[in-house]
Every structure is written in C-alpha cells, then in structure tokens.
Amino acid sequence: MATTSEDLVAAAKQLAALTAVQEHYPKLPPKYVGIGSGSTIVHVVASIANLEPSLISSTKFIPTGFQSKQLLLQHGLEVLDIDLLPAGQAISVAFDGADEVDAQLNCIKGGGACLFQEKIVAVQAEKFVVVADFRKISKTLLTPTTWASGIPIEVVPSSYPYVTAKLTTLGATKVVLRPGGKAKAGPCVTDNGNFLLDAVFPTLPEGEDVVQDLAEAIKGIVGVVEHGLFYGGSRGWKGRPEVAYFGMADGTVNTLVKQ
Numbered sequence: 001m002a003t004t005s006e007d008l009v010a011a012a013k014q015l016a017a018l019t020a021v022q023e024h025y026p027k028l029p030p031k032y033v034g035i036g037s038g039s040t041i042v043h044v045v046a047s048i049a050n051l052e053p054s055l056i057s058s059t060k061f062i063p064t065g066f067q068s069k070q071l072l073l074q075h076g077l078e079v080l081d082i083d084l085l086p087a088g089q090a091i092s093v094a095f096d097g098a099d100e101v102d103a104q105l106n107c108i109k110g111g112g113a114c115l116f117q118e119k120i121v122a123v124q125a126e127k128f129v130v131v132a133d134f135r136k137i138s139k140t141l142l143t144p145t146t147w148a149s150g151i152p153i154e155v156v157p158s159s160y161p162y163v164t165a166k167l168t169t170l171g172a173t174k175v176v177l178r179p180g181g182k183a184k185a186g187p188c189v190t191d192n193g194n195f196l197l198d199a200v201f202p203t204l205p206e207g208e209d210v211v212q213d214l215a216e217a218i219k220g221i222v223g224v225v226e227h228g229l230f231y232g233g234s235r236g237w238k239g240r241p242e243v244a245y246f247g248m249a250d251g252t253v254n255t256l257v258k259q
Ligand SMILES: O=C[C@H](O)[C@H](O)[C@H](O)COP(=O)(O)O
Pocket: 036, 037, 038, 039, 040, 041, 096, 097, 098, 099, 108, 109, 110, 111, 112, 113, 114, 115, 118
C-alpha cells in the first residue's frame, strides 16, 4: 500500500515520542509527570503506558486539558489535576507537542486551545520536553510556511474587541476570533471558559530577546489570560523546553537541545 503524507507525519510523531520517552522518562518511578495536549501527545502517552509497570504505577500524571485527561484515563494512568499538585512540588518531567519551534527552542503552542494549562504545567516542570514532527521546525517564529495561524492568545470573553485592537497596534497583521467549528456555533471556548484570538505577526527576526519582548507586550494587555509563546530570554524562562524531538520525514529523529 502506498505511504501517504499523513502516514509519514504520523510515523514521525510516533518515533519522536518513543525516543523522547526513552530518553527523558525518569529511570526511577517519578511522583509527577506532566502530559500536554494535541495529536503528538497521543503517541507519548502510548509510549509511557508501555513502560515497565513499576515505573508508572505509583506516578500521578498531570493533564493539560480535557483531551489529555481522557487519554490518560483510557490508558489506565492515574490523573492529578494541576490545582492538586502540592505547593512547592515540582513535576519531574512534562512532555508536550508544539505548533512551531525556532532554533532557540522558543515555541508557539495552542493550536488545540490548551495553551494556558500547558504553560502552568510547563513552568512547574523540572524538565520540559517538546515532541513534534518535521513540519514544526522554523529558524524564527511566525514563519508562515510553518505555522500560518499566528500566536494563539487566550482572553477573557468580554475583552476580545479591546485585545484585538491592542494586538493590531503591537503589529499584528490579522487577528481572528477562533471559531468553534462545525459542531459549535460561535467562538471556540477553552477548557477555562475563555475565548481565543489567533494573531498573525510578521516573521520575527533573530535575536535573544525578540520573542520575550513580544511575549511580554502581549501579556501586558488587559484581558489577556495567557498566550502561546513559550520562550526564554535575558529576563527569564517562561516555558521554553530544554529539548525538542522532531520526527523527520526520512524516519530519523532530530534533537534540539538548549545551549
Ligand atoms: O493547544 C494545543 C497544543 O499546544 C498542542 O500541543 C499543539 O497544538 C501541537 O499539537 P499537535 O501535536 O496536534 O500538532
């Protein structure tokens, strides 16, 4: 049977997931592991569920939304909601997908509308590992051929016209209130009851603080709950992964590590 490009992408995701779990799931049973959202994370959870039972049976898995919670339950893994993580306890490792990853490991996330819970888990993880396929690799973020939808931004519903106007003054060329899709009239509503704006900006130039500057400017708009830039810069680290695994079209896995 001929291999379709969808088969190729699915195989790439699966191999990257398996490699990431083999290399970063702790060798002693961890107390807490974070599990992101999306189609790639499905392969991560399947790989974790196949590990030696003693490595997973006492672990609490922290989901980043409705989808990942259901996925964990389907695999018989114990779930702990992020608000029940005892204060000061770190998550040993969190795995997640991404929509676009640049050469510095800054990411755009939120294509599946789960960015807020993904970020609150990522910033409490001792190690954050991104798993993706070859289509997600960019030199700098907002490269239209990689991820044309722009930056997902979660907003309090009543603020969306105001935030839209402010994003335009920040340089957004297009801001879309994400629709709910065929089965939901009206906008997409996040797991937190908010709306999402997808803001397209021109491709970012290279530079240590370029992503950080834009991220902080967006976060400073009243009404913004969180945005899908996971980044690091001279003023700190807000969810940038330590490492990203990319399943490639030729059946290999490329790794990008924080310098
Ligand atoms: O909100 C969703 C997330 O940020 C996903 O991790 C991201 O959209 C990547 O999803 P996928 O693995 O389906 O490409």
